[in-house]
Amino acid sequence: MKRRSIALTAGLALGLALLGAQARAELIEIQWTEAGRFEHAKPLAAGKFVEICGKLDKAKPVSWQFSAERALNFNIHFHEGEKVTYPAKVEGATAASGLLKIVSEQDYCWMWSNKSGQVVELKLSLIR
Secondary structure (H helix, E strand, O other): OHHHHHHHHHHHHHHHHHHHHHHOOEEEEOOOOOOOEEEEEEEEOOOOEEEEEEEOOOOOOEEEEEEEEEEEEEEEEEEEOOEEEEEEEEEEEEEEEEEEOOOOOOEEEEEEEOOOOOOEEEEEEEEO
8 A cells, every 4th residue: 555655646746747847838038139139939839838038128118029820829918016917918819019118127028828739930029
């Protein structure tokens, strides 16, 4: 009985660890070039999500655009304590663009989730 309990506990722990790894987002920090640009092009795995984040300055609005091979759920968000604010949010988008005016000097995140069963190529361009 003791062996079975240990095996069950170890199996449960492994299963939870794998589940946690699957649910985790890929987090990418914005690295601006000297020209004030950031580019990202990478496949987004089926069932996964990615966040591209960085601290933004009120004096520098950010022009952004993305494209994807298939529809993705997309948002731009930032946190103020427990409150989450969404300057942009689109369900099922293959492309979007805009000008983000910085209302609060916070870490802003561009986030996509791939609810499809296929890998989706994602391309993002940010200019400040």
